[in-house]
Amino acid sequence: MSGPHPQSGFTLLELMITVAILAVITAFAVPSFQSLIMLNRLASEANELVAALGQTRTEAIRVNRRVILCRAATDGGTVAAATGCVAGGGRWAGWMVFVDADASGTYNPNAASNPDEVLIRTHAFHGNLLQTVAGNALSGAGNRIVFRPDGLARAPGQTLLQTATLRLCEASATIQQNARDVRLGGGSRVSVARATSAACAAPEDV
Structure with a gap:
């Protein structure tokens, strides 16, 4: 007849050591995971804007009219296109692209008198968390990027090729390269540059 089997398990000391190890791992893993989420969010927003600029240029050539990407107000989490483009400084809530059929520089669709003015x-x-701010050149152009039928962007009322910078940023004093600068140069060249700005300041124009 055999005696009772000894019960196996963790001692209190072993449990304490395991918990301490998990705490150390978590302390390193959580900031890295948060940083990864932030970087993915910035990349996604930058890609969306780059795609919109490409579409704005393509549509201008296709319809042989001016097509504008501009800062827009939002209402309830959606773009309030009816309020038109938003001028001035400050944080962008959103943007919109439209065919400027009457070359007025403003979004003013009218089924009878201006039927070709359509939202794209x-x-x-x-x-x-995400802050979007424009450089001085873009703010000074009424927060509008205007592509002409020749596929080149010129600011409203200007003949020179347009340059503009829009910064997508998440404020952070600890994470490097917490911003993405979407740049338009020479009226058509679009690029994205990584930047560091703890307070998400407006970008310098290049």
Whole structure:
């Protein structure tokens, strides 16, 4: 007849060591995971804007009219296109792309008198973390990027090729390269540059 089998398990000391190890791993893993989420969000928003600029240029050539990408207001998380383009400084809530059929520089569709003035694309920035601010050149152009039928962008009322920078940023004092600068150069060249701005300041024009 055999005696009772001894019960196996963790001692209190072993459990404490395991918990301490998990705490150390978590302390390193959580910031890295948060950083990864932030970088993916920035990349996604930058790609969306780059695609919109490409579409704006393509549509201008296709319809042989001016097509504008501009800062837009939002209402309830969606772009309020009816309010038109938003001028001035400050944080962007969203943007929209439209055919400027009457070459007025403003979005004023009218089924009878201006039927070709149509909205092509809109995008609203969600959440409080992402901040979007324009450089001086873009702010000074009424926050409008205007592509002409020749496929080149010129600011409203200007003949020179347009340059513009829009910064997508999440404020952080610890994470490097917490911003993406979407740049338009020479009226048609679009690029994205990584930047670091703890307070998400307006970008310098290049």
